[in-house]
């Protein structure tokens with residue numbers, strides 16, 4: 134399997150490193166991707182900042198190769214699923230490619246459901262990232278809010294070289310529940326993105342169109 138990577142910064146460079154001899158092309162702003170080169174790949178993994186997504190979206194679509202997108206801070210077009218289906222290909226979008234984030238997703242849904250029995254529960258999400266992160270709140274924090282499906286305030290802190298810390302706190306006047314995820318190493322995102330690219334190429338039950346990382350994960354778990 135040959136995989137190309139677009140965006141070889143803090144996260145994409147880890148992908149290239151872990152791919153080893155499965156890595157085909159590595160693109161960045163000085164080596165821009167072309168449709169022809171992308172077409173030589175079985176799949177592409179993308180870690181460009183949200184503001185650069187519109188520069189490459191059409192190109193990736195036209196290449197028609199399966200894509201694992203890790204970019205956050207971009208508002209995806211409403212008709213994206215139709216566009217990807219029309220190109221007869223498969224994309225997976227992830228605000229966080231950590232495989233462990235799937236445990237968190239299920240936990241947050243349980244917390245949301247269970248909180249119904251509590252008196253006046255208050256929800257807070259705090260996220261901490263390195264000072265170079267361009268979007269706030271983080272895509273992961275926004276996903277947590279979506280999974281929680283409650284009115285919740287998100288606090289964003291930018292400090293040092295933090296890979297990503299997310300914490301959900303549920304409190305009442307008499308008790309507090311906290312759920313925390315800390316990315317200790319950026320390789321967890323790279324591993325999840327490579328796992329996704331492998332599924333995009335090999336998993337025949339995955340249909341054309343756009344899928345979330347969570348949908349793919351749950352599909353694979355059901356099959357195993």
Ligand SMILES: NC(=O)c1ccc[n+]([C@@H]2O[C@H](COP(=O)([O-])OP(=O)(O)OC[C@H]3O[C@@H](n4cnc5c(N)ncnc54)[C@H](OP(=O)(O)O)[C@@H]3O)[C@@H](O)[C@H]2O)c1
Nearest residue numbers: 140141142143144161162181182185203205228229230322
């Ligand atoms: N989903 C996840 O699990 C996950 C995990 C971590 C980060 N992220 C997200 O991934 C994105 C990248 O994060 P990062 O920290 O790795 O960023 P980064 O260190 O700033 O790296 C960004 C990379 O994108 C390249 N790039 C920028 N504009 C481009 C363009 N128009 N065409 C091609 N390449 C372009 C840059 O190239 P140059 O170096 O040449 O400028 C650089 O290699 C962010 O949106 C971040 O939030 C997601």
